[in-house]
Amino acid sequence: QVQLVESGGGLVQAGGSLRLSCATSRRTFSSYAMGWFRQAPGKEREFVAGISWSGTRTFYANSVKGRFTISRDSTKNTVHLQMNILKPEDTAVYYCAAEGPYYSGTYYHPQEFGSWGQGTQVTVSA
Numbered sequence: 290q291v292q293l294v295e296s297g298g299g300l301v302q303a304g305g306s307l308r309l310s311c312a313t314s315r316r317t318f319s320s321y322a323m324g325w326f327r328q329a330p331g332k333e334r335e336f337v338a339g340i341s342w343s344g345t346r347t348f349y350a351n352s353v354k355g356r357f358t359i360s361r362d363s364t365k366n367t368v369h370l371q372m373n374i375l376k377p378e379d380t381a382v383y384y385c386a387a388e389g390p391y392y393s394g395t396y397y398h399p400q401e402f403g404s405w406g407q408g409t410q411v412t413v414s415a
Contacts, residue, residue: 291317291404293385298409301375305413309370311385311406318366321389321404324396325359325370327381327411334384338370339396342389348396353379375413382408 297309311323324339338359339348347359358371368385386402388394394401 291321291387293317293387293404293406295383295385295406295409298383298411300412300414302414303375303377305375306371306373307375307411309372309383309385309409309411311368311370313366313368313387315366317387317389317404318361318363318368320391321387322392322394322396323359323361323368324386324388324402325368325383326386326399326402327379327383328408329381332381334399336397336399337383340368341393342391372411375411377413377415379411380413381411383411384408 294312320342322342325337326334327337328334340359344361356374360369385406387404388402
């Protein structure tokens with residue numbers, strides 16, 4: 290069973306930064322693609338960023354491109370989402386997701402991912 294533990298959410302002013310982390314097992318980390326999704330109240334869960342199991346490919350939603358960076362830390366079996374220049378519209382619960390092994394799908398649809406973290410709240414004040 291894949292376990293994902295998220296951390297790093299919080300309250301920040303517009304223009305500020307936060308870094309989310311998603312820790313998992315070494316086995317999962319070494320062969321699973323990882324993604325970040327978010328869900329605001331009253332809205333559907335949407336794709337934010339994804340990274341291939343090898344770490345060689347990254348994917349971003351247009352709304353976060355140039356502001357967010359997804360990365361893998363093999364020393365800690367952790368995937369990070371660095372969020373800069375945050376906007377009030379980035380406010381949502383952020384979820385880490387994993388799929389594999391050796392997933393090679395589109396990354397953009399939540400239903401493509403079979404394992405999910407518990408979510409972490411990110412609130413950006415104006």
